[in-house]
Amino acid sequence: MLRHLGTKRTYAHNVKLASLLCITAGFVNAAGFLAFSVLTTNVTGHAALFAERIAMQDWKTARVVALWMFLFLAGAFISSFIVSFIGRNQRFSYVMPVLIEMVILLGTALCGYQYDHSLIAKEIFAGGLLFAMGLQNSLVSIISGSAVRTTHLTGTFTDLGIEMAQILQKNTEERALLKAKIKLRSVIIVCFMCGALVGAYLFRYFGFHAFFIPMAILAFTLLYDVYRIRVKRYYRLHHPFIKVP
DSSP states (O other): OOSOOGGGOOHHHHHHHHHHHHHHHHHHHHHHHHHHSSOOSOSHHHHHHHHHHHHTTOHHHHHHHHHHHHHHHHHHHHHHHHHHHHOTTSTTTTHHHHHHHHHHHHHHHHHGGGOOSOHHHHHHHHHHHHHHHHHHHHHHHHHHTTSOOOSOSHHHHHHHHHHHHHTTTSOHHHHHHHHHHHHHHHHHHHHHHHHHHHHHHHHHHHGGGGGHHHHHHHHHHHHHHHHHHHHHHHHHHHOTTSOOO
16 A cells, blocks of 8 residues: 555555555644644645735744744655665555654654643644654555655646546546546545544544544554565465465
8 A cells, every 4th residue: 555656556456555544634633623722734825824824924823834834844854865765666665654643643643632722832742743644645656656645635626637538528438547547636635534534523522532443544554564564474485376366
């Protein structure tokens, strides 16, 4: 799911990846908004807020918003740097960014109850989640060859609209490819929205402990690949005639 890169990557890998990590992003976006009144998975709204605060000469808030945008960028940069440093073809080049994201979610789940609604606290907690989502979005984009974006839906809705229009005009061979793309976009949208609904619901009842859920999804994503690798090795050694997909 995460470890397959380049020509080894299949459409099924992207669908699985989109399903799990879009649920994670949607969950963090909704729970983060309820917790800190900040959208924590993208920076589009923050750009408008930054401009509005500058126009109002609210330099303190403008500085915080600028920091949030920078942290999302920093997360994307660090994720890409780690993958490039370890090597894109290394099987576990994705582990470190995911582990960092899990640590941030764990910190939010355990320390969120200390949030006192001050601007500094909001700056730290929301900034941490934006950094984590920058990590995730960059990592998924690199692994999937930019086929999957997990932390926002603007581009996905745009691509879906274009492809839905194209499928009415293309020939049979191209229609099959467009149908596959439409299915992937639909999975991204549905899973993000489901994650957001679950995140909002669970945060209302469990508070900051709800952030253990997206952390568990990330842990499952890592263990899924590790487990599959070990199963394949076992069968190759002991049952060479059995093919494991």
